Structure formats: C-alpha cells, structure tokens
C-alpha cells in the first residue's frame with residue numbers, strides 16, 4: 001500500500017512503485033499461520049542451493065578476514081572475470097574498467113534512470129516486464145512509456161512496435177530477454193531489426209539497458225544472444241546481469257553492469273559511493289569463483305535442464321484446462337498463461353465491472369482471480385499488473401514460477417483447475433474481499 005499523503009513525505013515518494021513478489025509474503029504467512037498448506041508458484045528464485053564451490057569460497061574469505069571496505073566499482077579480480085565472460089559468451093571485448101558491481105541486478109535499473117534521465121525524458125520498457133522498470137520513471141519526474149508485448153509473438157516485440165514509441169525525449173530503452181515474467185526470447189533477426197531502428201531513430205547518446213539476468217536459463221539448446229553483439233550496439237548498450245538466477249544466489253545480492261565507456265562506469269561507481277560504498281568483498285570473491293570454477297557450467301546446465309523438464313510437463317497441463325492458454329517459454333523459469341477464459345468463467349470480469357470506479361482503478365479481473373486462487377484454493381501466484389500497470393486493461397494473465405519440485409507444481413495446477421471451475425467459491429470470496 002502507498003503511504004498516506006501527508007507533509008511528512010516528499011511528493012516523489014508517492015510516485016515510486018514496488019515489486020509485488022515481496023508483498024504477497026504476508027498473505028501466505030497469514031494462511032500458513034492458520035494451518036493451510038500454500039503451494040507457492042509465486043517464487044522469483046531458483047529452488048536450488050548455491051553451488052558448493054561458491055559457498056566454500058565465501059566461507060574461506062570470511063575466515064581470512066576479507067570483511068573490510070573494498071573498491072566501490074567492484075574488486076578487480078571479479079571485474080576481470082566478468083570482462084572475460086563477456087568475451088567468452090558474447091565475443092565482446094570489454095575492459096574491466098567498463099564493469100561496475102552492484103548489490104544485485106536490480107540497483108542499476110534505478111541508477112540508469114537517475115543517471116540518464118532528466119524530468120520529462122522518456123523511458124521505454126517492456127510490459128509485462130520486471131516491475132522496477134515502471135516503478136522508477138515517475139519517481140524521477142521522467143515519463144514511463146510501456147512497450148506492450150504480444151502473446152502472439154511469444155512476448156517479444158517488433159522493430160515497428162518500438163519505432164512508434166521513440167521520440168526526441170527518449171533517453172533509455174529497456175529490453176529483457178529471456179524475460180521475466182513471460183520467458184520470451186528474441187531471435188537474432190528480431191534483435192537485428194530492433195537494433196537497426198534504434199540506430200536510425202535515436203541519437204548516439206540514447207542508451208539501451210539490456211537486462212540479461214536470465215542469460216544462462218535458455219531452453220531447447222538455444223544460445224543467449226545479446227543485442228550488444230549487433231554491429232553498432234555495444235557503443236550504446238548497458239548489459240546488466242548477476243548471480244541471483246544463474247547461481248541460485250538471490251540472497252548474495254550480487255549483480256553487475258557493463259557500460260559502453262569507462263567514463264560512464266565511473267559515474268556509476270560514484271553512485272555506489274554515495275549509496276552503499278561497496279559490495280561485500282567476500283561475496284565478490286565467491287562470485288568470481290562462480291564464473292571461473294571448472295564445474296560451473298555443468299552445474300548451471302543441470303539446473304536449466306530441470307527447469308526445461310518442468311516447463312514441458314506444466315505447460316501441457318495448463319493447456320488442458322478450459323479457459324487457459326499457455327505459450328511455451330524459451331527461457332527463464334516462469335510461465336505466463338492467458339487466463340481470460342477463466343476470468344470470464346468464474347465471474348471475475350463481471351465482478352470487476354460491478355466494482356465502484358475507484359476500486360476498478362486499483363485492481364483487475366486477473367488480480368481478483370489471483371487473490372481467490374490464494375485464499376480459496378491456497379495457490380500463490382502473481383497477477384498481470386504485478387508486471388507493469390499502465391495500459392493493461394483487458395489483459396488477463398498470471399505468472400506461475402516453475403522454481404519448485406515437479407510434484408508441487410502439479411499439485412498447484414490441479415488446484416488452479418479446481419479454482420477455474422469454482423464459480424460459487426469465487427462469488428463467496430468476493431462477498432468478503434476488500435480491494436486495497
């Protein structure tokens with residue numbers, strides 16, 4: 001919930017959005033304290049442990065007392081390992097001086113908007129997309145410009161769609177493949193067409209923020225492709241990635257970005273100095289080992305294979321439910337089924353239309369169904385509007401994470417099917433549910 005408007009806070013505080021994945025926790029805790037067993041399909045983190053060789057290195061570093069301030073840009077051995085990984089995975093020649101380490105993949109999203117956007121400048125970002133993209137622009141007085149992804153193109157977008165949104169106020173274009181929440185992956189041809197439009201329509205000082213945090217979680221034997229590898233794009237692209245997803249290390253808070261120039265990297269180093277001085281050096285040494293250890297690739301590959309097997313089973317189960325249509329994602333560990341038929345069937349669209357106008361501003365049919373699924377059938381998921389709200393009227397989706405064991409996922413889908421047939425339960429739920 002937003003803070004109540006008082007003189008206590010500056011106006012900008014009311015403009016900052018949030019990430020609902022962190023807000024559903026108290027609802028789950030409440031149900032569990034009442035003795036219910038909730039199936040969690042809301043998780044945005046792999047259900048694996050960090051690789052033992054990473055954990056051991058962090059422990060070793062703690063034992064040797066590597067617990068003091070360090071280089072605000074990131075320790076040089078890690079920045080060198082990241083630069084080497086850029087060469088190996090993408091064929092890009094990057095100096096360690098272009099690399100900045102952050103506490104997670106997330107901070108550079110806001111920092112980039114702070115660093116590149118003046119009030120009135122426009123930020124183009126994918127919707128559905130990671131919610132922090134839409135959360136920041138208004139906080140900074142900038143303008144959020146959602147680029148709506150189509151289910152029909154497996155949640156990618158065309159160059160023509162992007163072209164329509166570019167103006168002379170565009171400063172930042174955010175892209176995210178493989179994508180959260182849809183698992184969408186763009187082909188080389190699509191990326192090349194998108195790059196061509198950006199080079200033709202944008203000045204050289206417009207930046208592309210390419211969020212590649214799911215770079216290693218790509219299915220069907222495909223290889224991750226970065227837009228920065230297309231001719232003329234490395235000069236304009238910030239590549240962001242991190243250790244949360246590839247190494248199942250969300251609590252480590254380790255991410256990084258590669259900037260087009262050393263001078264830009266130094267600007268972000270200064271933001272680091274202002275906000276948190278540095279990222280813990282013992283974790284950074286663990287991250288270095290994550291990139292350099294000989295068992296690393298095989299460990300990641302095993303996790304990806306598990307996600308792919310679960311994807312295949314669960315997509316098929318979902319498509320067997322009347323009122324649900326689910327694409328097969330090319331990467332990440334999320335499914336993004338279209339639940340328009342279910343929203344009609346249980347009466348969520350009708351219930352939404354009958355709400356007072358003010359309540360309709362704050363909710364959506366898929367949100368009502370999401371809450372019914374949680375409270376009525378004990379399955380936690382995330383609704384469409386958790387991934388950007390602007391212009392989403394009439395879009396009915398849920399995000400289901402496949403970061404749980406197959407048996408748990410199957411139970412979740414069985415409950416989802418039961419909820420989709422439970423119109424009476426939904427009506428009952430709506431009698432007591434308050435829209436916040």
Ligand code: PMP
Nearest residue numbers: 044104105106130180213242244
């Ligand atoms: N970008 C995307 C697309 C994500 O899905 C996430 C995490 N859910 C992040 C960035 C942030 O990652 P981190 O936890 O490393 O800050």
